Amino acid sequence: MDKNFAARRRRDLIIAAVLAGLAALAPLFVKDVYVQNILILTLMYAALSQSWNILSGYCGQISLGHALYFGIGAYTTELLFTKFGVLPWFGMVGGGVIAALIAMGLGYPFFRLRGHYFVIATIVIAEIGLLLFQNWEWAGAAMGITIPIRGDSWLKFQFLRTKLPYFYFALALCCLAWFVTWWLEDSKWGFWWRAVKDNPEAAESLGVVVFNSKMGAAAVSAFLVAIGGAFYAQFLAYIDPESVMGFQFSLLMALPAVLGGIGTLWGPVLGAAILIPMTELTRSYIGGSGRGVDLIVYGALIVAISLALPRGLVSLFSRAKPKGATR
Amino acid sequence: MGLLYGLIAVGLALIFGLMDVTNFAHGEFLMIAMYLSFFLFAFFAIDPLLSAPLVAAALFIFGAVVYLLLVRFAMRAKANAGMVQIFTTFGLAIVMRGLAQYFFTPDYRSIPQSWLGGKTISIGGIFLPEPQLVGALVSIAAFAALYFFIHRTDFGRALEATREDPGAVALVGIDKNRVFAFGWGLGAALVGLAGAIMAVFFYIYPDVGASFALIAYVTVALGGFGSVFGAFAGGIIVGLVEAVTALVLPPSLKSVGIYAVYLLVVFIRPRGLFGSI
Numbered sequence: 201m202d203k204n205f206a207a208r209r210r211r212d213l214i215i216a217a218v219l220a221g222l223a224a225l226a227p228l229f230v231k232d233v234y235v236q237n238i239l240i241l242t243l244m245y246a247a248l249s250q251s252w253n254i255l256s257g258y259c260g261q262i263s264l265g266h267a268l269y270f271g272i273g274a275y276t277t278e279l280l281f282t283k284f285g286v287l288p289w290f291g292m293v294g295g296g297v298i299a300a301l302i303a304m305g306l307g308y309p310f311f312r313l314r315g316h317y318f319v320i321a322t323i324v325i326a327e328i329g330l331l332l333f334q335n336w337e338w339a340g341a342a343m344g345i346t347i348p349i350r351g352d353s354w355l356k357f358q359f360l361r362t363k364l365p366y367f368y369f370a371l372a373l374c375c376l377a378w379f380v381t382w383w384l385e386d387s388k389w390g391f392w393w394r395a396v397k398d399n400p401e402a403a404e405s406l407g408v409v410v411f412n413s414k415m416g417a418a419a420v421s422a423f424l425v426a427i428g429g430a431f432y433a434q435f436l437a438y439i440d441p442e443s444v445m446g447f448q449f450s451l452l453m454a455l456p457a458v459l460g461g462i463g464t465l466w467g468p469v470l471g472a473a474i475l476i477p478m479t480e481l482t483r484s485y486i487g488g489s490g491r492g493v494d495l496i497v498y499g500a501l502i503v504a505i506s507l508a509l510p511r512g513l514v515s516l517f518s519r520a521k522p523k524g525a526t527r
Numbered sequence: 528m529g530l531l532y533g534l535i536a537v538g539l540a541l542i543f544g545l546m547d548v549t550n551f552a553h554g555e556f557l558m559i560a561m562y563l564s565f566f567l568f569a570f571f572a573i574d575p576l577l578s579a580p581l582v583a584a585a586l587f588i589f590g591a592v593v594y595l596l597l598v599r600f601a602m603r604a605k606a607n608a609g610m611v612q613i614f615t616t617f618g619l620a621i622v623m624r625g626l627a628q629y630f631f632t633p634d635y636r637s638i639p640q641s642w643l644g645g646k647t648i649s650i651g652g653i654f655l656p657e658p659q660l661v662g663a664l665v666s667i668a669a670f671a672a673l674y675f676f677i678h679r680t681d682f683g684r685a686l687e688a689t690r691e692d693p694g695a696v697a698l699v700g701i702d703k704n705r706v707f708a709f710g711w712g713l714g715a716a717l718v719g720l721a722g723a724i725m726a727v728f729f730y731i732y733p734d735v736g737a738s739f740a741l742i743a744y745v746t747v748a749l750g751g752f753g754s755v756f757g758a759f760a761g762g763i764i765v766g767l768v769e770a771v772t773a774l775v776l777p778p779s780l781k782s783v784g785i786y787a788v789y790l791l792v793v794f795i796r797p798r799g800l801f802g803s804i
Contacts, residue, residue, distance in 0.1 A: 262609065309794045315609075316549070317793050320748045323741065324786040331783050447741070451617060458610050495625030502618030507600050510611045 243370035249468035250377035251424035257463035260397025265322030271445030273429025292430035299426035344440025461512025533762020534666035536746035538717035540758035554736025560722025579723035590715025627733035751799025
């Protein structure tokens with residue numbers, strides 16, 4: 201088992217490196233801006249879902265309130281940038297740190313809750329955040345913030361003429377989230393999380409500090425999601441509370457991981473790679489009528505996949521991978 | 528207003544609270560019920576109050592069918608049962624919203640003239656809008672009926688037993704699917720009733736359910752899963768908190784009070800006020 205595990209981890213790393221390399225070459229062939237846009241969103245959702253998966257998949261604490269951290273990342277970056285002229289790079293890291301601190305602060309009371317009570321608490325806290333931002337005049341209230349154009353530069357992380365830098369950043373973020381997950385999977389934390397997920401009482405009795413491991417997962421997860429939020433804000437150059445903190449977003453973050461395979465290393469990437477292009481294509485090809493056909497198709501697919509493959513799409517590959525892969 | 532939340536929540540209390548099945552499409556059930564009573568009014572000029580039993584009956588069938596066609600299979604999932612339920616019902620909700628947009632268009636509709644709409648009644652000098660008052664009375668009746676149903680009839684006992692241990696129930700000859708399909712039907716019928724009454728004084732549009740669904744979840748959880756009385760108490764508390772918050776904070780923040788109270792309650796009592804699961 202140990203040997204298999206090590207071999208599988210090495211293979212995963214190689215596959216990831218090859219995929220990342222191929223992805224990095226993609227812009228050479230894809231010149232169409234619309235397709236580039238889809239690729240960027242796919243990579244971003246893969247990264248977000250991977251981060252969500254750390255807390256909800258590995259550690260088993262289902263959060264449907266991650267939009268809060270996403271929004272905090274976006275708002276920290278943009279408020280610092282527009283009000284104080286702080287470069288987005290600092291805002292990004294600052295937003296991540298604030299999100300992680302909030303996640304830990306919330307963790308104190310939240311992690312006492314179980315099951316539905318926990319899930320509803322996460323939804324509710326994100327909803328409170330949304331309402332507060334909608335009513336916070338200084339932060340633009342419901343109108344949001346339009347990010348001023350200061351010209352193309354990596355320094356200000358703003359590009360008008362080309363989308364490529366965004367693409368590479370999203371790819372890097374996706375790789376980072378994947379690598380962090382990969383690395384944590386084999387660490388003390390990774391084993392603790394899985395133990396906490398399977399049976400918290402038993403884990404506690406074997407000396408796992410359940411509370412601390414939940415806190416760790418929450419902090420890492422929130423930090424990465426907030427960075428994604430900062431990226432999204434720069435990418436769109438416009439944010440408002442509903443579009444970065446809405447409940448819809450929390451679900452969209454969870455969806456790729458759930459469809460791909462919750463609590464697995466490859467699930468979020470696989471889920472995002474299929475789901476996001478599908479969403480965008482249905483939206484632009486059949487959504488134009490404004491009559492909700494895209495919603496019908498999209499919803500039906502979600503129902504179909506969740507019913508047909510409760511373990512997610514990775515279960516299709518499970519023969520190729522030893523069972524440890526899906527744990 | 529609180530009792531109205533209670534009325535929406537009572538159906539959810541049955542499905543989500545007593546059967547322990549997540550239903551993220553509850554708000555969409557409400558939406559369908561509101562459209563039904565709108566069309567019954569628009570085409571046949573049946574007042575929503577009269578058509579309410581029809582709507583409830585239609586929703587009963589709809590709920591039972593949803594259970595038999597979808598939820599039954601979602602519950603059978605061996606892995607991640609919770610997530611499968613969440614996303615199956617969430618997918619269903621999206622489909623229902625899409626269908627509503629397709630057939631009914633995203634326009635806002637309302638029932639202009641009805642027996643109750645816009646009228647007020649004075650009780651001891653306090654003016655109350657009639658629709659809300661009827662809603663409150665129906666809500667109390669629905670809760671009382673459900674309470675009686677769960678605690679005093681064989682079906683209620685069968686329902687609770689099925690949640691506790693489906694295997695053992697099968698041994699004594701209870702068909703789990705029949706019990707749960709009936710439970711889903713009943714839950715949907717109750718939300719149908721809520722929809723029929725609310726159609727009188729709320730705008731009807733495809734996304735209307737979403738704004739009420741979260742409050743309904745909070746109401747059920749606040750009262751505690753597995754308790755009918757809890758959901759009733761939850762509804763009253765939510766209504767009161769909302770009214771008080773609206774006095775102190777701007778109206779756009781009125782839900783914040785409800786959410787804060789939920790958090791406060793579960794921090795002190797992690798299983799809600801009267802919860803048993």
